[in-house]
Amino acid sequence: MNYFPEFTAFLRNLQDRITGELDQLEHDQGSSIQFQSDEWKGEDWLAGGGRTRVIEEGLVLERGGVNISDVHGQLPDDLAQKMPGDSRDFRAAGISLVLHPRNPHAPTVHANFRMICRGNPESPEKLWFGGGGDLTPMYLYEDDAAHFHSIWRSVCEAHSNVASYAKMKKDCDQYFYLPHRKEARGIGGIFYDYMQESPTEMLAFSRAAGNAFLDAYLPILRKRSIQPWTAEEREFQLWRRGRYVEFNLAFDRGTQFGLKTGGRIESILMSLPPLVRYKYNYTPAQGREAEIMAVLRTPRDWI
Amino acid sequence: MNYFPEFTAFLRNLQDRITGELDQLEHDQGSSIQFQSDEWKGEDWLAGGGRTRVIEEGLVLERGGVNISDVHGQLPDDLAQKMPGDSRDFRAAGISLVLHPRNPHAPTVHANFRMICRGNPESPEKLWFGGGGDLTPMYLYEDDAAHFHSIWRSVCEAHSNVASYAKMKKDCDQYFYLPHRKEARGIGGIFYDYMQESPTEMLAFSRAAGNAFLDAYLPILRKRSIQPWTAEEREFQLWRRGRYVEFNLAFDRGTQFGLKTGGRIESILMSLPPLVRYKYNYTPAQGREAEIMAVLRTPRDWI
Numbered sequence: 001m002n003y004f005p006e007f008t009a010f011l012r013n014l015q016d017r018i019t020g021e022l023d024q025l026e027h028d029q030g031s032s033i034q035f036q037s038d039e040w041k042g043e044d045w046l047a048g049g050g051r052t053r054v055i056e057e058g059l060v061l062e063r064g065g066v067n068i069s070d071v072h073g074q075l076p077d078d079l080a081q082k083m084p085g086d087s088r089d090f091r092a093a094g095i096s097l098v099l100h101p102r103n104p105h106a107p108t109v110h111a112n113f114r115m116i117c118r119g120n121p122e123s124p125e126k127l128w129f130g131g132g133g134d135l136t137p138m139y140l141y142e143d144d145a146a147h148f149h150s151i152w153r154s155v156c157e158a159h160s161n162v163a164s165y166a167k168m169k170k171d172c173d174q175y176f177y178l179p180h181r182k183e184a185r186g187i188g189g190i191f192y193d194y195m196q197e198s199p200t201e202m203l204a205f206s207r208a209a210g211n212a213f214l215d216a217y218l219p220i221l222r223k224r225s226i227q228p229w230t231a232e233e234r235e236f237q238l239w240r241r242g243r244y245v246e247f248n249l250a251f252d253r254g255t256q257f258g259l260k261t262g263g264r265i266e267s268i269l270m271s272l273p274p275l276v277r278y279k280y281n282y283t284p285a286q287g288r289e290a291e292i293m294a295v296l297r298t299p300r301d302w303i
Numbered sequence: 304m305n306y307f308p309e310f311t312a313f314l315r316n317l318q319d320r321i322t323g324e325l326d327q328l329e330h331d332q333g334s335s336i337q338f339q340s341d342e343w344k345g346e347d348w349l350a351g352g353g354r355t356r357v358i359e360e361g362l363v364l365e366r367g368g369v370n371i372s373d374v375h376g377q378l379p380d381d382l383a384q385k386m387p388g389d390s391r392d393f394r395a396a397g398i399s400l401v402l403h404p405r406n407p408h409a410p411t412v413h414a415n416f417r418m419i420c421r422g423n424p425e426s427p428e429k430l431w432f433g434g435g436g437d438l439t440p441m442y443l444y445e446d447d448a449a450h451f452h453s454i455w456r457s458v459c460e461a462h463s464n465v466a467s468y469a470k471m472k473k474d475c476d477q478y479f480y481l482p483h484r485k486e487a488r489g490i491g492g493i494f495y496d497y498m499q500e501s502p503t504e505m506l507a508f509s510r511a512a513g514n515a516f517l518d519a520y521l522p523i524l525r526k527r528s529i530q531p532w533t534a535e536e537r538e539f540q541l542w543r544r545g546r547y548v549e550f551n552l553a554f555d556r557g558t559q560f561g562l563k564t565g566g567r568i569e570s571i572l573m574s575l576p577p578l579v580r581y582k583y584n585y586t587p588a589q590g591r592e593a594e595i596m597a598v599l600r601t602p603r604d605w606i
Binding site for chain 2: 038047052056063179180181184237245246247250255256259260262265266267270271272273274276277278280281286
């Protein structure tokens with residue numbers, strides 16, 4: 001059973017729906033900025049290709065990318081050793097998105113859903129699923145965090161044969177963590193990887209989770225992106241974005257994998273924020289800024 | 304023979320001279336901003352400490368750090384395997400600096416001089432030296448590049464028993480390289496590491512190289528930081544700084560070592576630029592912007 005045709009068709013459709021809704025939101029708020037689409041082909045050992053969609057300088061989204069890709073090839077030695085399976089034949093398909101809103105009260109979000117196989121996709125030696133979604137608020141809104149988590153919990157509960165919200169929530173807190181700062185990147189969500197059991201059910205779960213993304217994020221973005229904000233809040237946002245860059249470049253396995261394997265750099269690094277401020281030894285002492293930093297040092301249950 | 308007392312005294316003095324000259328330059332250009340000094344003590348397995356000096360929002364230097372440290376401890380397993388020698392006793396002393404000027408015509412600079420030992424510093428099992436200096440211009444000035452390199456070449460020639468400009472220049476081009484971009488970080492300088500032979504001569508070379516830093520950089524900074532610049536040049540500078548962040552967080556061995564070993568994070572990450580702009584798929588097509596990018600793809604001999 002080759003799962004790739006169904007999954008890649010789903011990914012194209014999901015990308016269309018997500019960028020369509022986000023374009024609509026830009027339009028509703030009076031902006032003429034829309035996502036731009038780039039089809040690309042793989043290079044070197046990675047054949048196949050993808051469709052990168054990026055928005056920059058929108059009113060709502062200061063920068064964001066929603067990318068799909070479906071690549072295949074013969075794994076080089078170093079990579080072959082790091083993944084389940086023995087075959088050299090490799091294929092990976094997925095959607096990956098990061099959205100950086102302009103408004104400091106609107107959280108940055110990341111989501112990713114992918115399927116990877118070694119061997120012939122018609123009868124894979126190994127086939128596994130990975131993905132998840134997580135939220136990085138600059139300012140804490142507990143109701144946003146509860147809403148975001150409750151959507152993922154519902155999806156997990158509807159697919160409880162393969163998905164556990166409790167485990168995926170904990171794994172998310174562990175993965176999106178800056179060990180040198182002893183801080184979480186954000187307030188979490190769900191994260192899963194190397195899911196090899198029950199591929200039919202995992203494909204159904206991946207579809208359901210992908211479909212849930214807009215439910216999880218769009219209401220938050222719509223509400224927060226019309227709040228007024230101050231210059232001080234903007235500065236705090238630029239500083240918080242520096243942590244996002246630290247995590248993505250120094251720790252994120254997906255980014256490092258991409259940079260070291262000849263992935264399409266501009267698609268991978270669309271995850272970086274548009275504008276970032278680094279400051280020496282800054283720690284907010286009080287107020288809403290200190291509140292979120294305290295939350296990042298101590299993961300919470302949000303629902 | 305314990306080389307640490309002489310080297311650490313030299314480092315303190317060198318830090319004073321470098322920050323003193325840079326403070327003076329700020330003052331000469333009408334700024335009241337000066338370097339701020341933080342003495343710190345090591346934590347966990349790293350005892351000892353250091354003195355971090357940072358300047359932010361100066362007229363000449365938008366952000367910069369000149370740090371010295373002298374730390375020691377018992378190496379943990381994973382680190383012990385990655386370095387020459389068997390002893391658990393470890394000591395490292397050095398100066399590390401990164402300066403990010405405000406003016407897009409003034410180049411960013413990095414320099415570092417360090418001495419590391421395993422075993423008792425009185426009679427080390429292994430003792431080695433590392434360091435160098437390299438320049439990252441946003442806009443190419445060939446005479447600046449030639450001047451910068453000629454100073455390092457003179458230092459190497461005066462210590463030709465231990466130092467080869469040709470080798471150290473080549474090693475610098477190889478080290479400060481972004482493989483995923485197929486670009487150099489800048490126009491190079493010198494780089495050396497794991498120099499274990501002739502420690503007395505290497506110490507003399509390290510002192511000479513440290514002393515040469517101001518000769519190599521200050522004339523360039525003084526000249527370029529009073530040039531007029533446009534908003535477009537400023538934008539190009541912010542974009543170029545993104546590459547600096549990519550290299551430092553994703554590839555620099557020193558930064559990764561520091562982040563993963565409990566070094567003082569705010570001293571390590573003073574290397575990051577003050578303000579950075581990420582843009583999707585931007586490549587300058589012509590003019591001065593395209594000129595520097597072409598140079599970064601093809602290392603040159605500057606003298």
